[in-house]
Amino acid sequence: MQKRRFGAAGGEVAVIGQGSWYIEHAARADAIAALRRGVDLGLTHIDTAEMYGSGEAETIIGEALKGRRDEIVIVSKVLPSNASKAGTKRACEASLKRLGTDRLDCYLLHWRGQYPLAETFAAFEELKRDGKILSWGVSNFDEDDLAEALSVAGSGKIACNQVLYHLEERAIEHAVIPWCEKHDVAVVAYSPFGHSGFPDAAGKGGKILAEIAKAHGASPRQVALAFLTRRLALFAIPKAAKLTHVEDNAKAGDLVLSAGDIQRLDDAFPLGRKPRGLPMI
Template identity: 45%
Template sequence: MRTLELSANGAIPVLGLGTWRMGEAPASRKAEVAAVRAAIAMGYRLIDTAEMYGEGGAEEVVGQSIAEALRTGDVKREELFVVSKVYPHNASREGTPAACARSLARLGLDRIDLYLLHWRGEHPLAETCEAMRLLVADGRIGHWGVSNFDTDDMEELAVVCGDALDCAANQVYYAVNERGPEVSLLPWQRERGMPLMAYSPIDQGALARDAALKKMAQRLGVTAAQLALAWVVAQPGVVAIPKAVREAHLRDNLAAAALRLSAEDLAEIDRLHPPPRRKKPLAMI
């Protein structure tokens, strides 16, 4: 799996597994654990979750899956890159480490590889930044970052955290039909070597039904969803974290990461889903 360098050192795979909406229903627990286990067995090494997902339930699903995979020797802990997120209302100087401790307990881990502020909230960014840096220093997280931050938010973060901005990544909604970050946010991050993590890169499955993409994908021998996903990971400095539970979808997504689109393919997609001409508010799901 191709990786991207993190601004604060280390690397992150360009494709991972999202877990939004997991952990919400006890009846789905077995299938969700099986899905994450299957993903690890297939070669997924990046897993994204959050304390918000299922109010900790998704972290428990991920934790059980990782524990089983480690126990059976499917993977080594150092081969995995686990991402989680802190609720904005927990992201104070004292609340951040407390929330991190709860997430670590649910995940059954002694370190989260990348810990993100899920979105901006009531607590000053300076407090969150300080708390995150202390967690890195303590070894409880490997890197810290943010989510749902637009360019002005990132510029403010750079000011309050100081010139040596060690924010490792920013996770936002980005897909072939939602290209808003390309106007200013993505260039801003690229200049600083900071990966953009694209959530809902297939627009929660909607792009699988995109008629124009389906026609193009058929010619290339792939599905529309694979084409949409391949387009995302083809963008410099971008990581994609689609959610999938069915084994077929997991395999299709993994194969999409290896799909190489030509310059002509990319130009055709630009015609089907043109890039934005001006900046607009950052989209959120």
Template identity: 60%
Template sequence: MHARGFGAARVSVPVIGQGTWRIDGADRAEAVRALRAGVDAGMTHIDTAEMYGEAEAMVAEAISDCREEIFLVSKVVPSNATRRGVVRACEASLRRLRTDRIDCYLLHWPGSHPLAETVAGFEDLRRDGKILSWGVSNFDVDDLERLLAIAGPDRIACNQVYYCPTERAIEHAVLPWCTAHGVALVGYSPFGSGDFPEPASPGGRVLQSIADAHGTSPYAIVLAFLLRLPNTFTIPKTVRAERAVENAAAAEIRLDPAEIALIESHFPRGPRPRVLPML
């Protein structure tokens, strides 16, 4: 599995990881098998969150005998993001995950508690070895600038944002900001939110033609497209073991400039939105 340096510490992390939002709505045994198949295929970067219901417990089951191989990410909801609340939430996640540390712990989206409180909680956890790094999710550039002013350089490991071919807004300003400041950009929901291009649509036909040339699927081509820039990671979710293996294999696909230009022409970036898109 192809890996990149993650955040200022440049920890080596697989470029394709595994998302877990809503996996608890699937058959538990099947979802756990899919997670494990992904790990066995090299997707040892696993993302979860306290608000994902049973997902943390399902992740714990999937990695019970291979925790040392895993780059584990979880998230605190903003309502818990006071200095003490962050610590309590993290400790609860650690119990559900059945581990002694989280590799990267995120604030799930900007909230009402002062960022200085959240950062202080993150640093308490880092000092105590309960987390190894911390970052954020769904932060626009203004949010990132405020956070940087509080935390200082080389503290924000990543920003996790909505990024798929039909939603490329982060390429306007968020991705360049993250790249300039050594912050990893992790794209969630790479296949969109129920709007993956239909096979008969112009975009769907383009993805299929490129997939045929590479002997793979349109889903794998989408993952390769999102990874074409040097500071990006992606975390597709699946509850099917065969799809997990296919997702992992996408890390080795190299699209040529003509293929990238063709995809970009059918899925244009569009104007910069006033509000950062999120799910």
């Protein structure tokens, strides 16, 4: 599994990780087995949030990865409604307790809310000084949000921006990815297979995916992940609550697409016009 620097403020992180949105809906034993197997295969970037299952996802992760803390990078998120200075610190403590750890590798503001960024970021910096978090970042931030965050925090503080990104939703390529690359901020793709379904093999895009996958001895989902992480700033966190899915995802970490492959996918899943607002789910 490839590892890359997680922006200016982060350490080395696996390119392909494991998401946990809705993981509490899977059979608990299956979810735990999948998380453990993923770590065995190098999927050591574990993403979660206090919102996911009202904390249940964090509890599952804590149970699954007990005794393996030093092998993994844990990222969690504070809800905007909790993102006051005091509220952020309380939320972090609660997440740490559910996860059974003394620190988060990265802590994110889940999306913008009523509290000023300066207040949330001040809490992040205090948590970092106290060793409760090692770095911090944001999620669902568009270019103008990122510019404001940079003006508040200063350079070299924002580790990552976690955003919606999959083959049929490439809006972040217009401005968000270029901004993040310019300012050394990692971009983490959530829902990298889409939220309402992966491209149908009967469609044009699905056929192209299948052809490229066959040429590489890979699966279409592996090709999709390789495309979404084709640039050094890009990471992806597919959720997988089944062993077979985790094993499939892990193989994408070493798949390198050719320039021709990337062009074919670019044509099959066109970027489209820049939307007025940043897509998010």
